[in-house]
Amino acid sequence: MAKASKSRMTVEGEDEGRFVAALAAGDRAAFAEAYRRYNPPMVRLAAAILRNQASAEEVAQDAWVSILKNIGGFEGRSSLAAWIFTILTNAARSRARRDGRQVSFDDGGEGNGLAAAFDGTGHWKEMPALWEEVTPERMIAGRNLLQHVSAAIDRLPEAQRAVLILRGQQGLEAAEVCAALGISEGNMRVLLHRARHALRRELDRLMG
Amino acid sequence: MGVRFTCKDVAARADALIDGELGLWDRLRIHLHLAICKGCDHFIHQMRQTKAMIRASAALPDEEPAPAALDAILARVAAEPEPEPKPDG
Structure with missing residues (x-):
């Protein structure tokens, strides 16, 4: 897995390793690119978890703070996207707990109409x-x-x-x-x- | 279930087929069925088109991030320099 992910090209054709290094070095352009690429789906995912748009936007911002503070420890054992979305879902779960809400991905079990x-x-x-x-x-x-x-x-x-x-x-x-x-x-x-x-x-x- | 798949059998395996997760034997049985069933051929085609449109919808025009939004995050990072334990990458 680590070997495969090193050569992944996931960020607009730029090698992921170089992109991560630029993020870790505090490169603002790299951060802007990561934010442009990932923030919209992060907010949509947080909204799906929290069922609240304003909370979702706050949680995405909290996640970005964690991402930038910890990017130096990212070792490519998963894809960058998986790492980012895991931080986001952890932040959303913490927020849900603080708000006294359970997060459940059970889906009621209705059929698919097929x-x-x-x-x-x-x-x-x-x-x-x-x-x-x-x-x-x-x-x-x-x-x-x-x-x-x-x-x-x-x-x-x-x-x-x-x-x-x-x-x-x-x-x-x-x-x-x-x-x-x-x-x-x-x-x-x-x-x-x-x-x-x-x-x-x-x-x-x-x-x- | 016999050797031959019904349309229902094919539809039940459509996700695995288009995701490349189906074993050789099931794949063979589906292709044998598709060769004689226009309905299932259309259905699998619909599923592939649906998958492609979902993927394409990820790239809806993202607005340029507002510099203030980036600044607010960078200011928080600078104000809280201690690394937090987070999942391994």
């Missing part, structure tokens, strides 16, 4: 359509597809949203997502599955 799509013999009741021209720029009902997708992600239940941000958007490894959120791999897969199918249904509605 079971009803099949007949008794396991065949599609209605054949899925072939989507044409699924591009981020495509305009539907006054918004592009990417904006529709973002809005649909914002409407997901919090636990699904948290997994989708880390695994689906940020591309963390499955094990990194489980560690950051403190959930089992089985739970993570169920949440990712439900979140993706909710998004697929939304795209299907838009394409129809």
